[in-house]
Amino acid sequence: MTIVLTPYWQDGVQKLKSSPRPPPKPAHGLTPPVLDDDVHVTRCLAQLRSKTSGLEKYIYLSMLKHENEEMFYKLCLENMAEFTPIIYTPTVGEACQKWSHIYRRPEGMYISIKDKGKIMSVLKNWPKVNDARISVVTDGSRILGLGDLGVNGMGISIGKLSLYIAGAGIRPSSTIPICLDLGTNTHKYLDDPLYLGARHNRVPEKEMTEFMDEFMHAMSVVYPKLLIQFEDFSTDNAFRYLERYRNQYPLFNDDIQGTGAVVLSGFLNAAKLSSAASGQPLTSHRILFFGAGSAGVGVAMQLMSFFTLQGLSEKEARERIWLVDSQGLVFDARGKLAEHKKYFSRKDYSGPQITDLLDIISYVKPTALLGLSTTPNAFGPSVLQTMAALNPRPIIFSLSNPVHLSECSFTDAVQHTNGTVLFASGSPFPEQRHLGKMLYPGQGNNMYIFPGLGLGAILARAKQVTDSMVEASSLGLADALTADERKDDLLYPRIERIREISAFIAKEVIRAAQKANVDRSTDLRAMSDSELLAFVNSKMWNPTL
Ligand SMILES: NC(=O)C1=CN([C@@H]2O[C@H](COP(=O)(O)OP(=O)(O)OC[C@H]3O[C@@H](n4cnc5c(N)ncnc54)[C@H](O)[C@@H]3O)[C@@H](O)[C@H]2O)C=CC1
Numbered sequence: 049m050t051i052v053l054t055p056y057w058q059d060g061v062q063k064l065k066s067s068p069r070p071p072p073k074p075a076h077g078l079t080p081p082v083l084d085d086d087v088h089v090t091r092c093l094a095q096l097r098s099k100t101s102g103l104e105k106y107i108y109l110s111m112l113k114h115e116n117e118e119m120f121y122k123l124c125l126e127n128m129a130e131f132t133p134i135i136y137t138p139t140v141g142e143a144c145q146k147w148s149h150i151y152r153r154p155e156g157m158y159i160s161i162k163d164k165g166k167i168m169s170v171l172k173n174w175p176k177v178n179d180a181r182i183s184v185v186t187d188g189s190r191i192l193g194l195g196d197l198g199v200n201g202m203g204i205s206i207g208k209l210s211l212y213i214a215g216a217g218i219r220p221s222s223t224i225p226i227c228l229d230l231g232t233n234t235h236k237y238l239d240d241p242l243y244l245g246a247r248h249n250r251v252p253e254k255e256m257t258e259f260m261d262e263f264m265h266a267m268s269v270v271y272p273k274l275l276i277q278f279e280d281f282s283t284d285n286a287f288r289y290l291e292r293y294r295n296q297y298p299l300f301n302d303d304i305q306g307t308g309a310v311v312l313s314g315f316l317n318a319a320k321l322s323s324a325a326s327g328q329p330l331t332s333h334r335i336l337f338f339g340a341g342s343a344g345v346g347v348a349m350q351l352m353s354f355f356t357l358q359g360l361s362e363k364e365a366r367e368r369i370w371l372v373d374s375q376g377l378v379f380d381a382r383g384k385l386a387e388h389k390k391y392f393s394r395k396d397y398s399g400p401q402i403t404d405l406l407d408i409i410s411y412v413k414p415t416a417l418l419g420l421s422t423t424p425n426a427f428g429p430s431v432l433q434t435m436a437a438l439n440p441r442p443i444i445f446s447l448s449n450p451v452h453l454s455e456c457s458f459t460d461a462v463q464h465t466n467g468t469v470l471f472a473s474g475s476p477f478p479e480q481r482h483l484g485k486m487l488y489p490g491q492g493n494n495m496y497i498f499p500g501l502g503l504g505a506i507l508a509r510a511k512q513v514t515d516s517m518v519e520a521s522s523l524g525l526a527d528a529l530t531a532d533e534r535k536d537d538l539l540y541p542r543i544e545r546i547r548e549i550s551a552f553i554a555k556e557v558i559r560a561a562q563k564a565n566v567d568r569s570t571d572l573r574a575m576s577d578s579e580l581l582a583f584v585n586s587k588m589w590n591p592t593l
């Protein structure tokens with residue numbers, strides 16, 4: 049049998065004979081005399097906390113997950129706020145950048161362009177074929193805001209699936225992290241003797257599409273119950289392959305749809321607070337996007353429903369949104385535009401190109417400024433002060449990942465708006481005390497959405513992931529705030545409640561799938577809401593330690 053759980057270029061170097069899951073407990077005498085699970089939990093946590101760098105912590109936790117999956121997830125669930133920045137953004141970004149250097153053992157599947165023509169047989173090598181329910185698939189071409197990391201992108205598929213397991217109780221054996229190796233255009237990696245991927249530039253679009261067609265068909269045959277999450281494809285491919293396959297297979301794109309949903313949710317909560325302070329109606333919000341890639345445009349599309357839910361027409365909603373890319377304001381008269389920018393390109397401006405963000409802000413007078421640009425510190429003091437001068441409670445979301453690419457920090461946002469800011473960021477920032485009051489940053493990251501969206505789609509056995517299911521996940525998240533969280537002006541629930549939130553989102557997603565008639569588990573239709581919620585909770589995997 050061909051083995052593909054190890055990068056294929058190591059074939060013959062390191063053969064894996066069975067599942068990558070931990071082996072059964074060793075026989076009596078092969079462990080210390082007193083190895084109490086409860087005490088070992090404390091020991092593992094102490095070992096983790098003794099590491100000084102984020103990357104060391106990441107490596108330690110990867111080892112722990114491999115050695116003792118139950119222990120890893122127990123600790124993760126009990127310490128979500130501490131673990132997420134390690135297994136996910138920001139540290140997962142550094143782990144991906146150094147993946148070929150820190151690589152220790154096989155995890156996930158690597159499917160290479162060299163496998164074209166035999167992808168199905170490769171997929172069958174996965175040890176738990178019948179269990180497969182959810183796969184996160186990346187081609188590594190735009191990992192967080194870090195660019196084309198090639199096969200090093202495997203870390204993001206693994207990280208997202210760890211959050212599925214911890215955050216939504218997906219059974220670990222049902223998850224398949226996949227990294228497609230279609231080459232990389234990053235020369236640093238091509239020149240690195242330790243690089244784990246194919247040593248050539250990315251293959252042309254035609255060859256990639258042929259590969260993707262075969263891959264998607266093979267996935268649907270080998271794993272008939274699988275939901276696919278596309279992750280961190282470069283913007284052109286993100287839109288292309290979402291459109292190409294979304295009506296054919298159960299799949300969604302996390303960067304376009306998951307991000308859209310999480311930002312809509314935080315925006316709904318922020319806009320209410322902002323409008324309460326300004327006395328202006330919700331329909332009067334004006335949203336400026338700094339960054340017009342897959343994430344920026346995905347969020348802009350989802351935010352259309354913020355306005356249409358308030359009764360505006362599609363045209364009126366679109367007029368509340370402005371895009372900025374690396375060349376400045378996006379408008380028709382500027383000339384040729386990438387396809388994904390056209391819908392939001394302004395028709396009402398035809399003057400000279402405005403490039404400076406401050407000039408764009410004075411022209412647009414936004415109530416909300418959303419950064420998805422991978423440009424660190426783009427929201428400097430004068431931008432923040434201008435937003436505060438325009439709005440009693442400005443909405444500033446600096447959503448680029450990881451932390452060092454964020455458009456501004458929470459500290460700066462608080463300081464330069466005199467604490468009035470309604471803030472969310474893609475990666476976590478610490479809370480701030482301002483004039484004696486504790487202020488909390490929101491984490492506007494799709495990690496709040498995809499676990500519940502995925503769980504709902506899996507339990508409904510959805511044929512497709514419809515826009516209505518994505519919107520339901522977003523509204524579900526917005527509604528999940530408790531009175532206590534609202535009292536602290538939180539835009540997102542506390543991450544410690546992720547299981548409860550995911551269950552609620554999953555229930556809403558199942559209902560939306562039923563309404564759209566894409567559910568195959570039609571027996572769930574007869575359940576009342578409370579029965580459905582109980583059913584969702586009963587399906588969540590829990591570590592048994
Ligand atoms: N918070 C979250 O949940 C998520 C955050 N992201 C983050 O969003 C960022 C962008 O992702 P994509 O849209 O896929 O990337 P992308 O590379 O396709 O888009 C970046 C956009 O920013 C614009 N840009 C770059 N430099 C600029 C500058 N100096 N001034 C103005 N605009 C500039 C580009 O023209 C492009 O429109 C990444 O950092 C990613 O990590 C992505 C998905 C989810």
Ligand SMILES: CC(=O)C(=O)O
Pocket residue numbers: 137191192193280302303448449474493494495
């Ligand atoms: C969070 C995420 O999906 C990204 O930054 O790409």
Ligand SMILES: [Mg+2]
Pocket residue numbers: 192279280302303
């Ligand atoms: Mg992503």
